[in-house]
Amino acid sequence: MASKQLRILVPVKRVVDYQIRPRVNKAGNAIETNGVKFSINPFDDIAVEEAVRIKEKNKSLVENIHAVSIGPAKAQDILRNCLAKGADTSTLIDSKDVQLEPLAVAKVLKEIVDKQKTNLIIMGKQAIDDDCNNTGQMLAGLLNWPQATNAAKVEFVDSDTVKVTREIDGGEETISGTLPMVITTDLRLNTPRYVGLQNLMKAKKKPMEKLSLKDFSNVDVQPRLKVISMEEPKPRAPGVAVKSVDELIEKLKDVKAI
Amino acid sequence: MIRGIIVKQLTKAARLRGPGNVAGVLRAAAALAPQITIKHNYSSKAQPKLTSELYPSVKRNPNYKKLANEDIQFFQSILTENEILQANDKEDLAFYNEDWMRKYRGQSKIVLKPKSVEKISQILKYCNEQKIAVVPQGGNTGLVGGSVPVFDEVVLSVSNLNEIRNFDPVSGILKCDAGVILENADNFLAEHGYIFPLDLGAKGSCHVGGVVACNAGGLRLLRYGSLHGSVLGLEVVLPNGDILNSMHSLRKDNTGYDLKQLFIGSEGTIGIITGVSILTPPRPKAFNVSFLAVNSYEDVQKVFVKAKKELLEILSAFEFMDDKSQQLTKHHLAGVPHPFEESYPFYILIETSGSNKDHDDEKLEKFLESAMEDGLVVDGVVAQDETELRNLWQWRELIPESSQCQGGVYKYDVSLPLKHLYSLVEAANARLSEAALLGDAPKPVIQAVGYGHVGDGNLHLNVAVREYNKQVEKALEPFVYEFVSSKNGSISAEHGLGFQKKNYIGYTKNPQEIKMIKDLKTHFDPNGILNPYKYI
Structure with missing residues (x-):
């Protein structure tokens, strides 16, 4: 990297707030979104926080943090929070009601990466609405960049080498790579900050570019999957109280648990 | 409440990880653990002293009958095995004898948990005839020692009366048993797009009947007003066993005295609330x-x-x-x-x-x-x-939990004109410093802190202590009450009088008012069997 300057891209998604219990709509083919609270995808919030922390730690290293969201016009609320938390610039790609699949999202993001001359992408490992956990990997594939998924710790060894500790089954894995690269974030990476009032006011003056899917007419965003049906999990059978250990063992035997 | 938070956080972790990944869920939970580190020493670990030892001036009223075998047999004749708890080697009834703050400890040997209003009626009728003292109890989250026995009173818990009776989604009127936990009532209402017009920190444990009996204020009084406005009717068992029923739930009814109002805030001294009919507002989106x-x-x-x-x-x-x-x-x-x-x-x-x-x-x-x-x-x-x-x-x-987790807390919940609201905290700190009681260990007082509902002119003065201590109590009482009285405030804004403030009612109510309260108590409960040694 000649300039030694980081240009970080943080893609964020507006999803049903994770404290809200999602319900299937009447048609049984999607999540009910009417009258439901939406917020930033929590993993993306962690990604924003990490980008801002990198900038705070290495002021001379980071040239720009750019937040981007593909979603309805309302997604500008979460972008504005990103700007308040420390992103410098942002892009809203208004997709109206169209739900893009991960591959389409990755393709659109690739265009933004080219335009922004991004050399580090930090994004949530998955969005909690569809739990796909695809976009980061697909984007790295399209760009032919190294990727470090499920990051629990991100450290800069020098200005273009990054050491990432990953969450893996049964432990941690530490890997290192050189920029440009894609990092996807896991829960333990950091605890996001609150949005400060002063920063929220200042964020109004920060740039938000507004585009629509039409501006990406060269990108094929047609869905490749069809949702046949969506169902809520079966309610759990109520528990029973037992009076003695013997009864407990008997009951466990009845249900063939032991 | 704390338990509730942990469960929610874990659910969140599970959802964030997605299904079918047990290791992941556990790890996510571990990752979240720092967020939910809550030290589980709610209160002083030592068992509190008996109230009768702490307050030797309060004597057991000899007019009350001491529980005899025949009384227990009577209770057993109308209640099933599951509705009676008796003290024995394994069961000390501490849960029912001690208050949540571990400041008071009674010596009751029996807890009755009837499953019907009729049974409560029979029990009270019997106790009234036999002059057996009774303490009504809900979620036992009270802050003035009002819900625990002082001596050997029979504890009558309404926790087994816990059904939602009826909900009208047009008018928003909810009718439920007194023992329904506030949070459960609110969750039920949420399903129908309504909200309980009262919210408070103890919502996971306190009962609907209990909040009415002590006229709790809580966090949303500013918006939805006091229970005197939203409660439309009550079902109350009187000390003689009669059941007073005004559950008809009319919003407007100007026929005769509004009797239910007497029981709202009566702290179980003139009747046991068994059913509540309340107007609930639409739930904000x-x-x-x-x-x-x-x-x-x-x-x-x-x-x-x-x-x-x-x-x-x-x-x-x-x-x-x-x-x-x-x-x-x-x-x-x-x-x-x-x-x-x-x-x-x-x-x-x-x-x-x-x-x-x-x-x-x-x-x-x-x-x-x-x-x-x-x-x-x-x-x-x-x-x-x-x-x-x-x-x-x-x-x-x-804040309430935090102020007591290092030993204990003296709580004062007062109403003051807004401009004087905080001056009480400053005065209390000054007084405790002067008395050399405040500072680092081994001084007993950690800090006097203030918070509360500005909207309602209600201050909570919490004096966090390392241990409950007579000297601290003497420095604070009647000082706090005198201060409040001098500013024309109330010594109990929302917690009630209970045992703690029984002797201090005179700082807020005048002799004429006190006489009328006493007359009413005698009218409803001539034998004084309900919640004795408290209130007035």
Whole structure:
């Protein structure tokens, strides 16, 4: 990297707030979104926080943090929070009601990466609405960049080498790579900050570019999957109280648990 | 309540990881663990002294019959095995004898948990005839020792009366048993798009009947008013066993005296509430919470006036806290991020709730911007999602627990004219310092902190102590009551009188009022069997 300057891209998604219990709509083919609270995808919030922390730690290293969201016009609320938390610039790609699949999202993001001359992408490992956990990997594939998924710790060894500790089954894995690269974030990476009032006011003056899917007419965003049906999990059978250990063992035997 | 939080956090972790990944879920839970580190020493670990030993001047009234075998046999004749708990080697009934703060401990040997109103009626009729003293008990979350026995009174718990009886989704009128847990009632109402018009920290344990019996105020009084307005009818078992039923739930009924009002705030002294009919408002769809820092109590009041004017119908809570209360809570809530890195003299929590998020957002934003520009608010944050909203509330709701987790707490809940509200905390700290009781260990007092509902002129003065101590009590009482009386306040804004404030009613009520209260008590309960040694 000649300039030694980081240009970080943080893609964020507006999803049903994770404290809200999602319900299937009447048609049984999607999540009910009417009258439901939406917020930033929590993993993306962690990604924003990490980008801002990198900038705070290495002021001379980071040239720009750019937040981007593909979603309805309302997604500008979460972008504005990103700007308040420390992103410098942002892009809203208004997709109206169209739900893009991960591959389409990755393709659109690739265009933004080219335009922004991004050399580090930090994004949530998955969005909690569809739990796909695809976009980061697909984007790295399209760009032919190294990727470090499920990051629990991100450290800069020098200005273009990054050491990432990953969450893996049964432990941690530490890997290192050189920029440009894609990092996807896991829960333990950091605890996001609150949005400060002063920063929220200042964020109004920060740039938000507004585009629509039409501006990406060269990108094929047609869905490749069809949702046949969506169902809520079966309610759990109520528990029973037992009076003695013997009864407990008997009951466990009845249900063939032991 | 704490248990509730942990369960929610784990559910969140599970959802974040997605299904079918047990290791992942566990790891996610571990990852979240720092956020939910709560030290589980709620109160002084030592068992509290018997109330009768702590207050030797209070004597057992010899007119009350001591429980005999025949009485127990009578109870057994109308109640099933599951409805009676008796003290024995394994069961000390501490749960029923001790209050939540572990300040008081009674010596009851029997707890009755009837499953029907008729059984309660039979029990009271019998106890009245036999002159057996009875303590009605709900969730036992009271703060003035009103819900626990003092000597050997029979504990009558309504916890087995816990059914929702009826809900009318057109009028929003809820009828339920007294023993329904407040949070369960609220969750039930949420399913129908309504909200319980009262919310308080103990919602996970306290009963609907209990909050009515002590006329609890809580966090949303500002918006929904007092229970004297929202309760439409009650079912009450009188000391002689008669059942008074006014559950008809009419919003307007000007025929005769409004009897139910007498029982709201009567703290179980003239009847046992068994059923409640209450008007519930539609549940707001959009909630916003903002946490602000201000430089003085003067500014707290200014922000309050501004909030009332500019947020008007969407303002649903306005709480203030001093810095010391936050320091204590930080100690207790390690891991949940505090909104500010720096300390400020006072903090304000504002909640708005309404029907349209965009409308509320815009209003709140304008209000906050101009409050910042005016220099009233020096720092502030807004919750961007539900989790942050809940976390911000925790910094207010967990102050009571935080003030007692290092040993204990003396709690005073007073009404004062707004301009004098905080001066009580300053006066209390000054007095404790003068008496050389406040400071680092081994001094008994950690700190006197103040917080409360500015909207209602209600201050909570919490004196956090390392141990309960007669000297501290003497320094505070009747000092606090005298102070409040001199400012024309009330010595009990929402907690009630109970055992703690029985002798201090004179600081707020005049002799004429006290006489009428005593007359009413004698009228309903001539033998004085209900909740003795308390209230009046």
